[in-house]
Each structure stands twice: as C-alpha cells, then as structure tokens.
Amino acid sequence: MSIKKLRVAICGGGVGGLVCAVALSRYLDIQVDVYESAGAFTEIGAGIGVWPRTWKILAALGLTDELSKIAIVPPAEQPQVAFNFRKGDQPEGVNFYTLTTPGGMLAFHRPDFHAVLLRHLSSQCHTYTSKRLVSYAHTLSPQPATKLYFRDGTTAVCDVLIGADGVKSSVRSAVVRELAAVAQAEGRVEDAERVLAAGPPKWSGTVAYRAVIPSDTLRRHAPCHQVLERPMLYLGKDSELTVYPISCGMLVNFAAFRSRYDKENTTFNGDWVQDVSREEFFADFTGWEPEVHSLIQAVQKVNRWAIHTTSPLPSFVSGRVALLGDAAHAMMPYQGAGAGQAIEDGYVLATLLGDSRTTLSTIDRALRAYDAVRRPFAQRVQASSRENGLLYTLNFPSLTFDRPVSRADREDFVRLGEIRSRVETNWQWAWTTTIDGDLNRALRMLDGPTPNRRRS
Numbered sequence: 001m002s003i004k005k006l007r008v009a010i011c012g013g014g015v016g017g018l019v020c021a022v023a024l025s026r027y028l029d030i031q032v033d034v035y036e037s038a039g040a041f042t043e044i045g046a047g048i049g050v051w052p053r054t055w056k057i058l059a060a061l062g063l064t065d066e067l068s069k070i071a072i073v074p075p076a077e078q079p080q081v082a083f084n085f086r087k088g089d090q091p092e093g094v095n096f097y098t099l100t101t102p103g104g105m106l107a108f109h110r111p112d113f114h115a116v117l118l119r120h121l122s123s124q125c126h127t128y129t130s131k132r133l134v135s136y137a138h139t140l141s142p143q144p145a146t147k148l149y150f151r152d153g154t155t156a157v158c159d160v161l162i163g164a165d166g167v168k169s170s171v172r173s174a175v176v177r178e179l180a181a182v183a184q185a186e187g188r189v190e191d192a193e194r195v196l197a198a199g200p201p202k203w204s205g206t207v208a209y210r211a212v213i214p215s216d217t218l219r220r221h222a223p224c225h226q227v228l229e230r231p232m233l234y235l236g237k238d239s240e241l242t243v244y245p246i247s248c249g250m251l252v253n254f255a256a257f258r259s260r261y262d263k264e265n266t267t268f269n270g271d272w273v274q275d276v277s278r279e280e281f282f283a284d285f286t287g288w289e290p291e292v293h294s295l296i297q298a299v300q301k302v303n304r305w306a307i308h309t310t311s312p313l314p315s316f317v318s319g320r321v322a323l324l325g326d327a328a329h330a331m332m333p334y335q336g337a338g339a340g341q342a343i344e345d346g347y348v349l350a351t352l353l354g355d356s357r358t359t360l361s362t363i364d365r366a367l368r369a370y371d372a373v374r375r376p377f378a379q380r381v382q383a384s385s386r387e388n389g390l391l392y393t394l395n396f397p398s399l400t401f402d403r404p405v406s407r408a409d410r411e412d413f414v415r416l417g418e419i420r421s422r423v424e425t426n427w428q429w430a431w432t433t434t435i436d437g438d439l440n441r442a443l444r445m446l447d448g449p450t451p452n453r454r455r456s
C-alpha cells in the first residue's frame, strides 16, 4: 500500500462529489473518502444535459467511452442542433431560433450517468452511505486536521474537507460562519454581515415540474411530436418548458417552469421537492399551443421542485475546507449548467490537490488557486443562467409580448431576434471555451508564494 500524502474527505456523493472522487482517485498518494447522507448513491429519474466544455473533462477522466453507450454522441466538432426555440404561449406556436453548436448538448438519464461515475471510482476510494455530516472542527494536535461529526454519532478525520453537499449544504453554513468570523475579527463588520446574509439558499420564485415521459406514451398522444426527434424550448409569459429526448430516444425529459419574479429571494413555504399531480400546473399553460398540451397530457408521475439558488460568496474556501457544486454556487437551470459547473470544480480541485507540488504544508496554496479560478467563472455562469430565465419567461425588460406573435410582423421578429442574440451571447462559453486555460493558470499558482488570506 502506498503512503498517502493527503486524506481528502468529500461530503456528498452527487455529481460534483463523485466526479471529484473519480478525479482524485487517479492519484495513488491521496486517500479519498466519500460520505453520502442518503442510504444509497442515487440520482433522481430526470435528464441532464452536458455541453462540450464539460464533455472534454469527462473525456480526460476516461468516462466518455461508457457514457457514449448511454447517449447518442455525435462527432465533437460537427454542428448539431442543441435546442429549437419556440414561442409556445399562443394558439399557434412559432419556431424562431435553432441553436446549433459544435457537438450539440449531450443528454443523459441521470441515474445512468451516476452509475457510470460510480463504476469509475477506484478501489482506493472509500464510499460510505447514511453518513450525514452535521459539523466539523479543526484540530491542531498531533498535526492540523479536520474532525468530521456525523448524525449517527460517528466521527472521521481528514486533511482537506470538500463540501459537495448540494444547495442545502451544511459545510457551506460552517464556511460562511468562519469567513464571517475572520471578517469580524479584522474589524470588517459590514463584510461579516454581508457574508452571513449570503449563506442560506433562497427561493428563486420559480418552481419546476419535472417528469420523464416514455417516448411511446408521447407517440400515442401525438405521433409526430417534434420532441421525439429534437430538443425543444417552449417560451412563454412567466412559464417555460425544456423538453428533450434521453436514453437514446426511449424517454423524453420534461421540465415545465413557472416563475414569479416578485417572489425571488423570499422563503418557499412547503417541501422543496414534492410529488404533485399534473393538474397543479396544467392551468399555467392555458392558452398555450396544442404541442405543449400533448406533452403535459403524456406526463404521468411528476414532482415539483422549488428552485433555490445561493448568493455569491467572497470565497469558496475557508482554511482547509472547500465548497464545490451547488454548495458553492447553486444556480438557475436555464443553461443546463449546474452539474457541469460542479464537474469543473471537482476536476480542477482534484488536479490541484493531486499535483506533486501540493503537500500537507502547501494545501492552502492549492485551495486558494482553486478559489481564484473557479469562483469568478462559476459566479458568471450563475448570473447568465438567471438572465436566460428572464428571457425564456419573457420577463426581460423591453422583451415582453402582449399579444401572440405572428410570422408576418417584423417588429415581433426583431424582438425575438434580440432574445436569440442575448441567449447565445450568454451561453456560448459552454461550447466555445474549455477549462484548460483556467486549469493551467491555477496550476501555475502552485509555484508562487502562498497568497495572503483573502479579505471576505
């Protein structure tokens, strides 16, 4: 057995935590322990879209051969339709934009995607289920370490703790308290208040109705429905539908969003995820086109998700604790990017910790480099995902419509064209850029002096 230079604990076995574990298990000198609160490593039965920027990371981790068996994967550089945009909140819908990108968006059934990640954890990575982290404490003797406390009364010890525990993260709460305490101790009272306020997740004012429809069921309702062949976004006032084929066309992923922007950043009353009947949201689509109604009629089992986001933090790192994924930057789902950003976090963090220049005495430098490259990028994606939501739900100032659009009306098409160009500008990072520049920049920081503690 090789000597371990670091013990890394990952709290949360969602997509971000597992990708980080897969990436870390490439380094034989790192001990990796993944603690998951649920009784099993699972994912909800819904779709997940992956863009070329993320796909290249999955390829670097050796995952794409297996992933290619559970999705239709076109040649990477070949132009593919990522989404057709259609204004659907009128008796006759209007297609107004086909977003074509190199490689398109790759669509997976989440449980299949998760199963591939789990199969790629090496035997040196230890996984634990039914381990809910409740708190942690830093110890100094015999050497600096972090002691983890779980709800079942057990404890564990690590050198680096990674909080990959999702939007309700308990690690985030502790990191926020630590950042605030530092600011307070340095006399920066307003910074301390600001970071404390940014801690808890907030309701976005939006709920998503999520379902998976067997393609044969949809075919019975609408034999030639275009969603059977191509990914669609149906835009309308205060609501939007994202629908695309998954599982090589056997299933259709369905997400219907209803937004109340006046409720943004308020508290959601009720369970964040709940089984509901389709009648609950059918009324939101009164007056929408028949294509949308056939989709809703094909929905059988549906859950309502109250979409929560997190405010930007001044750091994803406190001491030897780092946040990743939704724990760091939960965002609106309008760019299909939350999981992709979690994957980027996990990959960059693992590469920095695994680098031979990172040792027990230089962990801080690696974590600061992680924060320096990942935080600005992920926070930009958070902001642009929110803006896409305003555009999709026709809430973007000056881009609203008070009557059905018509193909013949030039003014309508100018405004729809404005939506198109804003969406594309916001989103193109996902297919025109790679992580390589940021990763190399972060790796170069491992050579430099340890940066001063960031002011929060």
Ligand SMILES: Cc1cc2nc3c(=O)[nH]c(=O)nc-3n(C[C@H](O)[C@H](O)[C@H](O)COP(=O)(O)OP(=O)(O)OC[C@H]3O[C@@H](n4cnc5c(N)ncnc54)[C@H](O)[C@@H]3O)c2cc1C
Pocket: 011, 012, 013, 014, 015, 016, 017, 035, 036, 037, 038, 047, 048, 049, 050, 131, 132, 133, 134, 164, 165, 166, 167, 168, 169, 170, 208, 210, 255, 305, 307, 324, 325, 326, 327, 331, 333, 335, 336, 337, 338, 339, 340, 341, 342
């Ligand atoms: C409607 C909708 C559609 C979306 N579509 C896409 C898409 O197409 N593409 C995309 O990239 N993203 C998409 N997203 C976003 C994406 O689902 C999330 O950003 C992503 O799942 C976050 O991954 P994560 O690993 O950070 O957190 P999670 O997936 O939430 O995983 C956190 C894990 O931590 C565990 N946990 C929680 N607390 C504790 C604790 N105290 N101790 C131990 N374990 C704990 C949880 O059980 C869970 O397994 C979508 C989101 C929504 C709502």
